Amino acid sequence: MTSPPPSDPNGGVERGSDTLSPATAMSALQWWIEAGVDTMVSDEPRDWLRPVRTPPVTAPAAPEKAHAETLPEQIDLFQAYLRDSDALPLATPGARRVCPSGDPASGLMMMVDMPAEEDCASGALLAGDVGQLFDRMLAAIGRGRQSVYLASLACFRTPAGTLTDPDAARCTTLARHHIGLAAPQALLLFGDACARALTGLSVAQARGRWHDVQTHAGPIPALVTLNPAQLLAHPRLKAHAWADLQMLMKGPPQ
Secondary structure: OOOOOOEOOOOOEEEOOEEEOHHHHHHHHHHHHHOOOOOOOOOOOOOOOOOOOOOOEEOOOOOOOOOOOOOOOOHHHHHHHHHHOOOOOOOOOOOOOOOOEEOOOOOEEEEEOOOOHHHHHHOOOOOHHHHHHHHHHHHHOOOOHHHOEEEEOOOOOOOOOOOOHHHHHHHHHHHHHHHHHHOOOEEEEEHHHHHHHHHOOOHHHHOOOOEEEOOOOOOEEEEEEOOHHHHHHOHHHHHHHHHHHHHHHHOOOO
16 A cells, blocks of 8 residues: 655645645545555555556547537537537436536546436535545545546436436537547546446446547547445445556556
8 A cells, every 4th residue: 555645744734746634634534444445554565656567448439420510629618518508418498407517627537427316406416425425535636626527428317317328329429529628638437337438348347457538639548437326335345446546546558
């Protein structure tokens, strides 16, 4: 396991050039504990700087657009399109729309399949108890909601919480365009629906290695992990998620 970050004389904890507040550091520590981290120092030395040799797995090429709609080519215009367009999959009168949040220029984009019921009520992705767990996951890697870009395949929730094939195909086309506009240094995909849409694999098949998600701006390196809602329901899986977050912190192979 890695050693804890050094203490700041002013009461915070330093991580790189940033200083975490005591509350944020405690949140990160709580996530480590839940993920099964029981020791900070190992007896055996490990070369943490050794480059990862495993080549990335290339995801399936982006499918052709079902129709000739021209999508906005700037991230701010595309965000406005997601916020206002009635042409989005699942858009119906009165349907609650949940839009992306965070900083698209952060270099780290995260994606879920669709808003949960609590998200629709609050107007933000990953809300409620699931959101508290997500916040601890972010704190464990030295991030917060304002230093990542959080989006979803669909801005609307279906009654069953799943996407039909035609809607999934259209949402995937929009997601690839969205990812290409944000052009993050790394992409983290939560859950089976996102994994299958953008890598063609389930979470179980895709975890543990980098994938290239094809976009109009070129391939974007991506990792797949478990959905925070699944982690909340099955705490024993948090160790797997922590391994994925460690791989994310190391970054894609060069």
